Amino acid sequence: MKLLIFGPPGSGKGTYSSRIEDRIDVKHISTGDIFRSAVKGNTDLGKKVKEYLDSGELVPDELVNKVVKERLEGTDDFILDGYPRTVEQAKFLDGFMDVDAIIVLDVTDEITIERLSARRVCKECGEVFHRLFNKPKKEGVCDKCGGELYHRDDDKPSVIRDRIKTYENMSEPVIEYFEGKIPFVINRCRKADAPIDKMVDGIISQLEEKDILS
């Protein structure tokens, strides 16, 4: 099954993806992971990606497309997070792969802000925790790998509103592009402390209802 997941910062994309991964046979793949492994592998594409990342510049569509395609080739069951970000990328993906469904996490700005300001991320594996709603077993330590948890600078409230705006500007045309082409599973969350497992149940049953999960 080939799934895409969209959601504003703070919608819990990482958390949802990893819970969905535990429930059905898909692997969570984020573009961050794809970039990191390309850079680590020191492939030709990886070297180019590194130049952009080091200079703080946005990796251009054409290069993102190549790296993502290289990573996804031969992979059948995944939930992809962070791609496509532009209509160009969406068209490219559409050209080489049939996506089964798009999961959209729909949350309000208030929830985003409430969640992000208490979010802690693992330095080693990127797993996401929350100081109130999704606490690690041991404060400051990742349940998955034992890595150290930290508060990202861009999770500070002053920066969050800009990030929401950026997400909206980015995702709207991409979602529009896929409308009518690919089934959508929309997860509406109106409470910051909505139990994740329940929300994931809802996503899985929508996938079943739409005959995507068989």
Ligand SMILES: [Zn+2]
């Ligand atoms: Zn970790």
